[in-house]
Amino acid sequence: MIIDKLKPQLDSKPEILEAVVIRFVGDSGDGMQLTGTQFSDTSAMFGNDIATFPNYPAEIRAPQGSLYGVSGFQVHIGSVEVSTPGDNLDLLVAMNPAALKTNLYALKPGHTIIVDSDSFSKKNLEKAEYTTNPLEDGSLENYRIIEVDMTSLTREALKDIEGLDNKIITRSKNMFALGMIYWMYNRSTEHTVEFLNKKFKATPNLIEANTKVLNAGYYYAETLELMPNSYSISPAKMPAGTYRIIMGNTATAWGFLAAAEKSGLELFLGSYPITPATDILHELVKHKHFGVKAFQAEDEIAGVTSAIGAAFAGDLAITTTSGPGLALKGEAIGLAVMTELPLVIVDVQRGGPSTGLPTKTEQSDLLQAMYGRNGESPVIVLAASTPANCFNFAYEAARLALEHMTPVILLTDGYIANGSAPWKIKTVAEMPAIKNNKITEVKENWHSYDRDATTLARNWAVPGTLGLEHRIGGLEKDSVTGNISYDAVNHEKMTTIRSEKIKRVQFNIPDLETEFAQEGDLLVIGWGGTYGSLHSAVKQINMEGYKNIGYAHFNYINPLPKNTGEILSKFKKIVVCELNSGQFASVLKINFDTFEFLQFNKIQGLPFGSNDLIRKFKELV
Amino acid sequence: METTIDQKYTSKDFTSNQEVRWCPGCDDYVILRTMQKVLPEMGVAKENVVFVSGIGCSSRFPYYMETYGIHSIHGRAPGIATGVKLANPNLSVWIATGDGDAMAIGGNHFIHVLRRNIDLNIILFNNEIYGLTKGQFSPTSLIGQKTKSSPYGNTQPPFSPGELALGAQARFFARVVGNSPKEMGQIFIEAHQFKGTSLIEVLQNCVIFNDGCYDQISDKEVKEDKQIFLEHGKPMIFGKNRDKGLVLNGLKLEVVTIGENGITQEDILIHNAKEKDTTLHHMLIKLEYPLATGVIRSFDDVTLEEREAALTAQVKANSPFTKTDDLFFSGETYEVK
Numbered sequence: 001m002i003i004d005k006l007k008p009q010l011d012s013k014p015e016i017l018e019a020v021v022i023r024f025v026g027d028s029g030d031g032m033q034l035t036g037t038q039f040s041d042t043s044a045m046f047g048n049d050i051a052t053f054p055n056y057p058a059e060i061r062a063p064q065g066s067l068y069g070v071s072g073f074q075v076h077i078g079s080v081e082v083s084t085p086g087d088n089l090d091l092l093v094a095m096n097p098a099a100l101k102t103n104l105y106a107l108k109p110g111h112t113i114i115v116d117s118d119s120f121s122k123k124n125l126e127k128a129e130y131t132t133n134p135l136e137d138g139s140l141e142n143y144r145i146i147e148v149d150m151t152s153l154t155r156e157a158l159k160d161i162e163g164l165d166n167k168i169i170t171r172s173k174n175m176f177a178l179g180m181i182y183w184m185y186n187r188s189t190e191h192t193v194e195f196l197n198k199k200f201k202a203t204p205n206l207i208e209a210n211t212k213v214l215n216a217g218y219y220y221a222e223t224l225e226l227m228p229n230s231y232s233i234s235p236a237k238m239p240a241g242t243y244r245i246i247m248g249n250t251a252t253a254w255g256f257l258a259a260a261e262k263s264g265l266e267l268f269l270g271s272y273p274i275t276p277a278t279d280i281l282h283e284l285v286k287h288k289h290f291g292v293k294a295f296q297a298e299d300e301i302a303g304v305t306s307a308i309g310a311a312f313a314g315d316l317a318i319t320t321t322s323g324p325g326l327a328l329k330g331e332a333i334g335l336a337v338m339t340e341l342p343l344v345i346v347d348v349q350r351g352g353p354s355t356g357l358p359t360k361t362e363q364s365d366l367l368q369a370m371y372g373r374n375g376e377s378p379v380i381v382l383a384a385s386t387p388a389n390c391f392n393f394a395y396e397a398a399r400l401a402l403e404h405m406t407p408v409i410l411l412t413d414g415y416i417a418n419g420s421a422p423w424k425i426k427t428v429a430e431m432p433a434i435k436n437n438k439i440t441e442v443k444e445n446w447h448s449y450d451r452d453a454t455t456l457a458r459n460w461a462v463p464g465t466l467g468l469e470h471r472i473g474g475l476e477k478d479s480v481t482g483n484i485s486y487d488a489v490n491h492e493k494m495t496t497i498r499s500e501k502i503k504r505v506q507f508n509i510p511d512l513e514t515e516f517a518q519e520g521d522l523l524v525i526g527w528g529g530t531y532g533s534l535h536s537a538v539k540q541i542n543m544e545g546y547k548n549i550g551y552a553h554f555n556y557i558n559p560l561p562k563n564t565g566e567i568l569s570k571f572k573k574i575v576v577c578e579l580n581s582g583q584f585a586s587v588l589k590i591n592f593d594t595f596e597f598l599q600f601n602k603i604q605g606l607p608f609g610s611n612d613l614i615r616k617f618k619e620l621v
Numbered sequence: 622m623e624t625t626i627d628q629k630y631t632s633k634d635f636t637s638n639q640e641v642r643w644c645p646g647c648d649d650y651v652i653l654r655t656m657q658k659v660l661p662e663m664g665v666a667k668e669n670v671v672f673v674s675g676i677g678c679s680s681r682f683p684y685y686m687e688t689y690g691i692h693s694i695h696g697r698a699p700g701i702a703t704g705v706k707l708a709n710p711n712l713s714v715w716i717a718t719g720d721g722d723a724m725a726i727g728g729n730h731f732i733h734v735l736r737r738n739i740d741l742n743i744i745l746f747n748n749e750i751y752g753l754t755k756g757q758f759s760p761t762s763l764i765g766q767k768t769k770s771s772p773y774g775n776t777q778p779p780f781s782p783g784e785l786a787l788g789a790q791a792r793f794f795a796r797v798v799g800n801s802p803k804e805m806g807q808i809f810i811e812a813h814q815f816k817g818t819s820l821i822e823v824l825q826n827c828v829i830f831n832d833g834c835y836d837q838i839s840d841k842e843v844k845e846d847k848q849i850f851l852e853h854g855k856p857m858i859f860g861k862n863r864d865k866g867l868v869l870n871g872l873k874l875e876v877v878t879i880g881e882n883g884i885t886q887e888d889i890l891i892h893n894a895k896e897k898d899t900t901l902h903h904m905l906i907k908l909e910y911p912l913a914t915g916v917i918r919s920f921d922d923v924t925l926e927e928r929e930a931a932l933t934a935q936v937k938a939n940s941p942f943t944k945t946d947d948l949f950f951s952g953e954t955y956e957v958k
Binding site for chain 1: 672704929946
């Protein structure tokens with residue numbers, strides 16, 4: 001039943017670990033997302049820091065047992081700060097041969113695989129394109145394999161419960177695996193039992209069945225003497241407070257909810273479904289109780305134009321999309337630049353060009369966000385860097401759009417948008433104030449393009465305000481009267497004003513900070529969703545004794561923080577790491593042409609791996 | 622819901638200080654003056670009126686109206702107008718668009734705004750040509766029409782805006798010829814009063830690139846004989862002598878003369894614009910002689926914003942959340958000490 005290929009360790013005290021990376025993989029229908037989520041939630045509530053990443057096939061219902069139908073969920077839990085879902089696995093839970101075959105590459109040598117040996121039938125082995133059974137042919141010699149007849153054990157556990165068909169029984173086996181893992185990592189089943197009670201409220205026999213299988217797995221792991229050892233991961237030292245687990249896209253949606261409440265404006269979303277941004281739409285349509293107006297438009301263009309209409313009419317207006325959608329919205333964003341209306345555009349980046357890699361991550365829309373419009377049309381560009389801080393940067397994007405009367409493009413990516421992490425809940429009261437430029441008073445000689453002397457933000461007179469009737473539009477406007485103007489000098493003046501307005505945002509954003517070395521031999525630069533991998537790589541290399549390496553991460557792309565040049569000047573070498581072929585590096589080159597920017601790039605639809613980064617950094621110093 | 626007011630305006634109150642720059646003799650002037658003339662009769666506060674346009678000659682319209690306005694990008698006025706109306710349903714929202722703007726580049730938005738039935742009004746300036754880009758064929762240009770981009774004659778069959786609109790579930794469709802300001806004004810008022818998306822097709826002459834395109838039906842001498850102005854609840858009678866009428870012959874509309882072949886006024890069809898079934902409205906739209914003008918269809922239906930408001934009220938009544946903090950702290954949270 002259990003074949004321990006390595007020598008059993010007889011130590012009965014749980015081994016204390018700092019962090020562990022586990023991947024649950026199975027068929028799309030095996031409930032791996034649920035199993036992974038339950039394990040990570042329970043661990044977070046225990047006090048661990050966590051980072052998770054779901055990975056499911058593009059096919060909605062792929063054939064059972066097939067290689068491309070494998071669905072996975074990876075979780076990284078730690079007693080220390082955890083900033084990525086992890087590179088290499090400590091434990092792989094594989095529910096069938098296809099899942100084993102497609103995921104084995106990520107497991108560290110010598111580490112553990114738990115398999116449902118019942119699923120290693122001739123038919124399933126063929127579907128996974130195995131010519132011999134890997135459990136028998138010795139090919140897994142370098143790993144510790146725990147074979148469990150999970151399907152039969154689940155069936156056995158459920159034999160006394162009436163009214164369960166075969167399908168339900170098979171579907172419960174994920175609970176068996178979960179129960180085993182709970183015991184192995186010293187976690188209580190309590191949270192999952194509560195969850196099952198809620199989920200199957202209407203069908204008590206399913207509560208009973210799932211709970212029974214969960215406990216069966218737990219006790220099975222406990223009673224088996226051959227089980228190698230159990231692991232314990234102590235709670236992480238995290239700031240005190242109330243937490244919840246949040247996905248990046250949900251955090252983005254909630255940041256806008258908070259910004260709307262804080263600013264006293266109604267929230268309008270115009271959006272069209274596109275992977276991997278659609279979850280923001282899914283989240284915001286739920287919140288009609290806060291007066292959210294979420295409009296699913298006929299296309300990307302109507303998504304952004306409806307938001308522009310809502311902005312003209314006085315709402316906090318946003319539109320959400322991914323790279324191909326941002327391309328379609330380009331002309332309309334130019335209109336918002338010209339009419340100087342507050343608008344937030346969220347681009348959850350994915351692999352491109354064209355349809356590219358819809359479910360994979362990439363940072364290749366940066367230059368599109370910066371320059372992807374006709375004419376000179378500067379906008380504010382921000383980038384969130386973790387699932388939880390999508391909340392902060394959505395809020396920040398709304399604040400800057402309203403305070404500066406301009407479109408703001410917020411870049412996130414598939415990796416942080418779908419990943420989840422603990423979020424120390426913020427109340428609306430503790431968020432920074434948001435001013436806006438609305439006017440209701442009729443002043444003599446008023447013009448629609450009258451500006452704030454400091455920020456250059458245009459004032460915002462919305463329809464329904466008596467005495468401030470005016471017309472705006474895409475044609476160039478006279479800098480004083482706001483009427484159409486084809487005057488040559490005026491056009492140059494307005495172009496300069498639009499550019500200067502964005503530059504002055506520098507004074508309304510925080511300075512760039514450096515982590516680890518504040519000066520020295522190498523400055524590692526990153527931006528957006530790579531924070532987790534870069535931060536942990538620099539941290540590790542620092543612990544290895546490389547105290548001469550600093551790390552600066554950019555969330556403000558346009559304008560750049562005003563102390564950027566000063567920080568660059570404190571290091572001998574600079575390396576810009578990004579998941580594209582050097583887009584941010586080129587932005588930095590344009591702005592700081594006296595520095596040399598080395599590059600480290602990856603364009604594989606995947607996040608950086610720590611080992612590659614560390615190797616590169618060592619090479620550079 | 623739009624609120625009505627007692628304030629008395631004149632057409633001057635709706636005239637902006639901008640110099641109108643359309644070609645002399647263009648029917649656009651008629652549409653503009655008619656709008657400025659009838660807006661005071663609608664009882665809507667000036668600050669609550671918004672004109673939205675795309676690109677094209679017609680799309681300069683908002684600049685000339687002393688109301689709120691946004692001159693947007695080519696084809697996208699329905700999207701902008703939808704956002705304006707959903708953000709503030711109290712506004713009276715108007716779209717000024719042309720045959721190219723609405724049916725070529727903006728075709729997708731045009732059909733979807735009609736389908737959704739948001740309470741706004743669309744004036745479609747149809748001159749069967751691109752004017753602003755100086756004379757290319759449009760989606761309503763006729764086969765064989767010689768234009769700058771079809772020097773040997775147009776080979777692309779045209780849309781019929783009314784049929785397209787009905788196919789897209791339009792609840793309100795009216796048609797009027799550019800030289801009939803009285804009828805046009807009456808239609809604008811009816812469109813404003815109608816709750817839902819109203820589409821008004823104005824058959825409008827382009828003096829430069831398509832001059833005389835509607836002469837055969839709009840010339841003073843032939844107008845009354847070539848057009849039938851439809852009014853809800855009234856018999857379908859037309860002609861200088863008011864002796865021509867429409868009857869149904871099998872599956873076709875037929876023109877008959879009252880007093881000939883035993884036809885009396887009782888035999889003439891009564892126009893029912895409020896009928897849900899579109900069959901007869903389709904026939905009227907397709908009729909070549911006489912050309913049907915007036916409000917052809919005006920079917921009352923629930924608007925998008927009414928549905929949204931009802932749903933929002935229902936969700937609010939059943940929601941445990943009043944502030945975002947309630948949401949953030951709901952469900953599974955945990956304490957770190």
